[in-house]
Amino acid sequence: MFSRIAAVLSLLAVAAVVNGEGCFSGGQSGDCSSIIGSFCNNLGGNMVSGETRTQCFNVNGFKCDMRIINEGGSRVPDVNACFEAMDDEASGCSTGGIKTINDFQFTLDPNTGSC
Structure with missing residues (x-):
């Protein structure tokens, strides 16, 4: 039983790495939560695939x-997916991360320097 659970967890870990989902393992930490609304409320109109x-x-x-x-x-x-993904990344990933919802991939990434 334990070996089955370990195998499933190993597969999930590999899938997360392959998909590039989750928190970044390093880099600048920072709280980007204050600007999530500025990003998500201004995504613009129709996006083509890719x-x-x-x-x-x-x-x-x-x-x-x-x-x-x-x-x-x-x-x-x-x-709504933007707010959900970015809020999850801001609250759970001090160095940012990637989350996909409904085939939209969202990335929040604090970095040193300025725009």
């Missing part, structure tokens, strides 16, 4: 790089 949109914000002596990638078909970005 389209990437990025924004950079200066926050308390560092910058927050934020990105959305449409991994699905042509459609309007999901604002």
